[in-house]
Amino acid sequence: MFLFITPIISAQSIVDNNQQSIENKLAKLEKTSPQQLDSAIEEWKKIYDSEFQQLSLANKAELLIIGSNMYLARGELAQGEIIYKQLTRLLTKITDLTLKAHATILEAKIAMDKGNSYKALDILTSLNLSISSADNTQLSFQYFSTIAFLHYRMAEYQLALSHYLKASELIPLMLKADQSYNVMELYNMLGLINLDIGKNEKGLNYIEKAIKLAQENGNNEMLAHLYINRGVYYRNTGDIDGWYKNTLSAYNLGVKIDYPIVELTALTNLTDYLIVSEQYKEAQESALLAIAKARQLNAKREEAMSIGNLGMSLFLQGLKNEGIIKVEEAIAIVKEIEFRQMESMMLNSLVDMYADIGNYKKAYNLLREQNLLENELFNKEREKALASMQNKLDLNEKDRINELLKRDLQLKNERLVSQELEQLLMLSLASIAIMALILILIFAMKIKEKNRKLSVKNSQLKLDSQKDPLTGLSNRRGFESFITRYNFAEENIPSTKHSDAILIMDIDHFKSVNDTYGHSAGDYVLKEIARILTMNIRDNEIVVRWGGEEFLMYFRDLNKQHISKVVNRLLKHISQSKFQFEQQTLNVTMSIGFIYSPFNDITGEKLDWEACIKLADEALYLSKHSGRNRATGVIESNDVTNNELRHTPLTDLVATNKINIIEITNKND
Numbered sequence: 001m002f003l004f005i006t007p008i009i010s011a012q013s014i015v016d017n018n019q020q021s022i023e024n025k026l027a028k029l030e031k032t033s034p035q036q037l038d039s040a041i042e043e044w045k046k047i048y049d050s051e052f053q054q055l056s057l058a059n060k061a062e063l064l065i066i067g068s069n070m071y072l073a074r075g076e077l078a079q080g081e082i083i084y085k086q087l088t089r090l091l092t093k094i095t096d097l098t099l100k101a102h103a104t105i106l107e108a109k110i111a112m113d114k115g116n117s118y119k120a121l122d123i124l125t126s127l128n129l130s131i132s133s134a135d136n137t138q139l140s141f142q143y144f145s146t147i148a149f150l151h152y153r154m155a156e157y158q159l160a161l162s163h164y165l166k167a168s169e170l171i172p173l174m175l176k177a178d179q180s181y182n183v184m185e186l187y188n189m190l191g192l193i194n195l196d197i198g199k200n201e202k203g204l205n206y207i208e209k210a211i212k213l214a215q216e217n218g219n220n221e222m223l224a225h226l227y228i229n230r231g232v233y234y235r236n237t238g239d240i241d242g243w244y245k246n247t248l249s250a251y252n253l254g255v256k257i258d259y260p261i262v263e264l265t266a267l268t269n270l271t272d273y274l275i276v277s278e279q280y281k282e283a284q285e286s287a288l289l290a291i292a293k294a295r296q297l298n299a300k301r302e303e304a305m306s307i308g309n310l311g312m313s314l315f316l317q318g319l320k321n322e323g324i325i326k327v328e329e330a331i332a333i334v335k336e337i338e339f340r341q342m343e344s345m346m347l348n349s350l351v352d353m354y355a356d357i358g359n360y361k362k363a364y365n366l367l368r369e370q371n372l373l374e375n376e377l378f379n380k381e382r383e384k385a386l387a388s389m390q391n392k393l394d395l396n397e398k399d400r401i402n403e404l405l406k407r408d409l410q411l412k413n414e415r416l417v418s419q420e421l422e423q424l425l426m427l428s429l430a431s432i433a434i435m436a437l438i439l440i441l442i443f444a445m446k447i448k449e450k451n452r453k454l455s456v457k458n459s460q461l462k463l464d465s466q467k468d469p470l471t472g473l474s475n476r477r478g479f480e481s482f483i484t485r486y487n488f489a490e491e492n493i494p495s496t497k498h499s500d501a502i503l504i505m506d507i508d509h510f511k512s513v514n515d516t517y518g519h520s521a522g523d524y525v526l527k528e529i530a531r532i533l534t535m536n537i538r539d540n541e542i543v544v545r546w547g548g549e550e551f552l553m554y555f556r557d558l559n560k561q562h563i564s565k566v567v568n569r570l571l572k573h574i575s576q577s578k579f580q581f582e583q584q585t586l587n588v589t590m591s592i593g594f595i596y597s598p599f600n601d602i603t604g605e606k607l608d609w610e611a612c613i614k615l616a617d618e619a620l621y622l623s624k625h626s627g628r629n630r631a632t633g634v635i636e637s638n639d640v641t642n643n644e645l646r647h648t649p650l651t652d653l654v655a656t657n658k659i660n661i662i663e664i665t666n667k668n669d
């Protein structure tokens with residue numbers, strides 16, 4: 001039965017008069033005590049109807065929180081919930097944590113009023129996390145007080161006590177904030193709980209503190225409640241006179257200040273006292289007064305309890321049937337308002353009554369009914385506890401799954417990143433590899449090209465080195481290359497009719513050409529002779545510039561009968577050619593030495609080409625010596641070895657008749 005709302009003060013707003021006025025109105029409504037509830041709700045309705053639309057979002061939320069709290073305090077759960085739902089829609093547009101926390105506490109109160117204490121507890125427990133960091137005294141105070149009250153309602157006194165004690169740490173700050181009513185209420189609750197758990201002295205101590213504060217503040221309504229509760233201390237300690245005195249004080253004060261709730265509570269307590277003190281007639285009177293007061297206040301619970309008390313006092317006066325009827329009437333009411341615990345207690349009394357009058361059958365049936373009810377209540381509590389536990393488990397499991405999913409996601413992300421990196425790396429490596437490959441290829445191609453060029457150049461150089469630059473004929477090196485390729489010694493099978501022939505030729509008196517016509521004329525003659533000689537060979541034959549004015553000709557597969565004709569034709573071709581140089585006609589002749597190749601010695605062994613050339617060269621010398629413009633050929637061996645052919649001068653071989661030679665003079669046909 002208390003309201004706590006934290007004023008919302010926006011630091012940035014420059015409050016105008018209207019704003020100031022609504023702030024004041026809200027602040028006043030916040031401090032509403034239960035006794036002023038009806039008038040406060042009227043005031044709230046007025047503000048809601050005329051000003052709500054013009055209010056800021058925060059003020060709207062605050063007004064709704066106050067309204068919902070007030071309706072709940074007056075026991076109008078449905079109205080309180082409607083306002084709460086409007087508040088939740090509004091809160092989607094608001095980020096203020098304090099307002100949200102107040103809304104959450106409201107949600108818990110609604111769950112509590114609906115009888116779902118465990119749900120309420122869960123809601124408040126979830127708020128604990130966010131509120132612990134909130135630097136807001138009144139909000140924290142309300143949180144601890146609400147959760148404590150919830151535990152109290154659930155008969156969890158130790159837990160209730162620990163939360164009220166947490167709230168009590170805020171008392172100095174609360175008093176400073178002009179929240180003495182809430183502090184009184186806290187002392188009262190601490191007192192009641194201590195009384196409930198048997199710590200009577202401690203309980204009384206808190207009640208006395210509350211009484212002192214109520215007296216200081218002139219809060220008679222609160223004082224009246226506190227007298228009743230101090231009476232409980234005396235009842236608990238067995239001082240029924242003290243109980244009676246305090247309860248009576250409460251009743252008298254209630255009448256004096258016209259506070260019917262306290263009057264009703266005091267009357268109910270007085271009836272209890274009168275029954276305990278066996279003053280049944282007075283108890284009957286007191287019960288009747290309480291019933292009237294309860295009906296006046298539409299307080300069904302108190303009405304039922306008082307009717308039950310009336311029944312008990314009648315029964316104990318000996319009016320047993322009347323008593324039973326009243327108790328049954330009371331049970332009907334508690335059934336109607338589903339006050340199950342009271343129903344169970346009353347059924348218990350009724351069982352005793354029927355047993356007392358000897359109606360055991362009825363007593364037995366009622367006892368069974370009462371047992372079933374107890375079981376139902378027990379199971380209901382059990383189910384609630386199980387549901388709460390399941391909810392906690394689910395939340396826990398959800399948290400665990402969320403955590404797992406989060407970790408899974410994190411791992412997947414990490415894996416993705418590393419995969420991306422890996423791919424990037426692979427891509428980079430691949431790119432590098434491709435680049436490298438391209439570079440290598442380019443490099444290789446360049447090298448290949450260079451090598452090709454080099455090899456072309458080399459070939460060219462090689463060719464050049466094998467060529468005579470003046471005539472373009474092969475030189476000695478060219479001939480060696482030719483003869484090696486031809487594989488002279490191996491491939492030429494000696495034949496009696498055909499043979500190759502090597503001619504060594506030398507221009508006659510060439511020196512005089514140079515001397516007479518100049519070196520250029522000599523060069524010209526050399527080139528012309530090269531041309532003429534080349535005209536006389538086939539594709540697989542060769543003309544070589546063997547030395548200065550010396551040439552070599554290699555004929556292949558030549559009929560031995562035709563060699564003289566070939567040589568003679570050559571001598572003629574040269575001698576009959578007109579060498580025209582600068583209007584000068586030059587006459588040129590050549591001398592030739594030749595040999596069949598391969599040349600066989602007596603053993604039939606082939607003579608190597610170098611030795612053949614040596615013999616041809618010596619034959620040339622014989623031609624020169626015999627008068628020039630002629631040819632001398634080594635044609636047959638007799639009794640001679642290759643060794644002798646290699647090392648013995650040709651003239652000696654001829655003189656000793658070891659070989660035969662022929663001489664071909666340049667005859668005109």
Ligand SMILES: Nc1nc2c(ncn2[C@@H]2O[C@H](COP(=O)(O)OP(=O)(O)OP(=O)(O)O)[C@@H](O)[C@H]2O)c(=O)[nH]1
Pocket residue numbers: 470506507508509510511512514518519520521522523526547548549624628
């Ligand atoms: N123009 C020119 N003359 C050359 C070249 N090579 C050699 N000779 C000349 O050829 C001449 C060869 O002379 P010799 O060896 O005395 O013989 P020859 O004058 O031909 O007399 P025989 O051979 O005995 O008939 C030399 O004068 C060389 O200078 C050349 O490439 N060009």
